[in-house]
Amino acid sequence: MLKCRSLRRWFVVVVIFPLFTGCSDEQAGTQPEIVATVGERVITAREFQLNYEFGFSSLKKAPDRKLSYLDSMIDELILSTEGYRLGLDKTDRVQNLEARLLQELLVEELLRVEVSETITVSDEEIRGAIAGSKVRWKFRYWTETDLGAADRIYKLMQEQGYENVVAERLAREEIRRDPADFETDYMTWLETPPELLEAIKDLQIGELSGPIALDNVYYLIEMIDIRREALAEFDYDQTHDRYKQILYQRKLKAATSHYVTGFMTAKNVVVKGEPFQILVEALEEWKLQNDSSGTFSEAIEVAGDAEPALQKLNRNSGKVLISFAGGRWSMKEFIEKI
Missing domain, CATH: 3.10.50.40 (Chitinase A; domain 3)
Incomplete structure (x- = not known):
């Protein structure tokens, strides 16, 4: 079965991606090529291509990597279909996880449109980076x-x-x-x-x-x-793509930081010092428990005298942690969102 992050990528491909493409197969008047059918649901060639490109390399280690990856997608589709049959998609837990996942996807899409797509790396910059590496x-x-x-x-x-x-x-x-x-x-x-x-x-x-x-x-x-060191044309040919990616990632990191800072400044986001410290101490105490069976929220709810930091957070969960233009979040509301 594909892992959690792969599930996210699957959701991007089959739900979000079509909303942002200019023309679907149906709009073009052609039928999508189907590579697998599971009950009433299908996996199209385009869906497989996009999912495979963004998928984990660990799922591509079989001799026939594409067939193995398709098998994983089919397994996931079979299991998710069974989940729908059992009505698990209507449970509070799945509904909450879906809402959080959608928020993450919206943030990713926002950064893609507002930041990633604005970044360019010129050939002159690449040649300069390769020369600098010498x-x-x-x-x-x-x-x-x-x-x-x-x-x-x-x-x-x-x-x-x-x-x-x-x-x-x-x-x-x-x-x-x-x-x-x-x-x-x-x-x-x-x-x-x-x-x-x-x-x-x-x-x-x-x-x-x-x-x-x-x-x-x-x-x-x-x-x-x-x-x-001496520099030859061979160095440019062999390392061009690598340095293009390095420059792109550096520009992306700087541009994302600049965009987020500007966005947050306009929203007048303020993190309250005392509640933040309470939250940090509770997280540290929870981490030291080495108990991976429960969630942070559950640990807060059942905290006893042996967990003073978690207990303190429980008592003060209603205090405002973050304020911003048009609203605020208590510590409890913030924890529910993470």
Whole structure:
């Protein structure tokens, strides 16, 4: 039987996808090609093609991968038909799961239309990425959590040198650390966070950067070495598709973050600190129970004195966790949606 995520993909193919295609087989005046029939239900060639393309690779390991995958789809259709016969589609649990699944699909479709379809990767960008992969650099770094402190260390390093300043500061620590712990291996742009890459890409060997903000700390970086490899047309031909996908995924991640941030800002979404902390502590306590037989909601309902965090969440479940333009969610409402 196909797994849960495969079920989601199946739902996308047979329910959501037709709503967004410009022309169906019936509209074109042709009958869809049927590859399997289960009772009154059918699997068309188009449905199989789309499902197979997005399906798990683990379902494609048999010698005849397509036939094996079709068998899995037929098994799923047989079981789902039996579920309909028994009226399981009318149960509260299935109705709730279907509603949540539809919400997820709507979000996926929204991001596909508003974000994914707007992203393009030019051949020039691909060639630049491949050329960049032939440049590797090695650097050493120091971090500070405060910008003021980072500025002071930067000035000291300019006067006394990176090595002397780091050695002096490490000597003050109770737990001794080796300066080599603050050196990287040789890296390309693929292993370097984009924010850091932008700041160090023009550094020369021996040159020191100013404070670079990344992940709530400030980096001071001194370039140790830069290596450049020869680039041939063969490299472009062999790695073109790989780097196109890498660039696409990076752009998609950045664009999705930008879109979601803009959307949430317009909605004036506010997460309440105290209820959020209650929720976090309850989740941590539930996770430590190592009991996978029940749901988080069930654990909250039956929490006793041995689960103080879950019990506290149960008492405060009516408190507002999230407010937004036009509404709000209590912790209970939020938990019901996840």
